[in-house]
Amino acid sequence: MSRAEPVETRRFVSAHEAVTEETPFTLNAWLSRPDVVPCKDLLLVRATMPPGCCHPFHHHPTREEIIYVVSGQAEQWCGKERRVLKPGEMVLIPKGEVHGTYNPFREPVVFLAILSPAGAAPPDVVDVSGEAPWAGLRESHGLAPCRVREA
Numbered sequence: 001m002s003r004a005e006p007v008e009t010r011r012f013v014s015a016h017e018a019v020t021e022e023t024p025f026t027l028n029a030w031l032s033r034p035d036v037v038p039c040k041d042l043l044l045v046r047a048t049m050p051p052g053c054c055h056p057f058h059h060h061p062t063r064e065e066i067i068y069v070v071s072g073q074a075e076q077w078c079g080k081e082r083r084v085l086k087p088g089e090m091v092l093i094p095k096g097e098v099h100g101t102y103n104p105f106r107e108p109v110v111f112l113a114i115l116s117p118a119g120a121a122p123p124d125v126v127d128v129s130g131e132a133p134w135a136g137l138r139e140s141h142g143l144a145p146c147r148v149r150e151a
Helices: 134-139
Strands: 017-023 027-034 043-049 054-059 065-073 074-078 081-085 088-093 100-101 109-116
Touching: 054 134, 065 074, 074 088, 081 088, 100 134
Parallel strands: none
Antiparallel strands: 017 027, 027 043, 043 109, 054 100, 065 088, 065 109, 074 081, 074 100
16 A cells, blocks of 8 residues: 555555554554545454553443454453453454453463444543442452553
């Protein structure tokens, strides 16, 4: 993909051509979103979460999501169910389902987040990490609180 190539005709995106961003939770490389390729339904981001960090409990009212682990491990919550995802494993998160991704491990976790639809109505993300029962859910299981990334 050439940066001069119009978005409307792009089909291929190399790793160095991804749109990168830093968030309080992850370092992101966007490979599919409307300003990268002419997608209508699918968003794809490769996210890297450092050890000890998290994206605390939240939900997407208008999007469903798949999280697929590429490397490392993620403590993944979907509702009140918790699993440790390893490379090659994923979780399907329905629209409106509260979820959180935590990395209490010693190495970064790299995962793909696939969300649909691309042009969903706002709000995109609703943070519920300070609300009951989510505010103390991990701690009630004896798990350490998470932190956001350092800039």
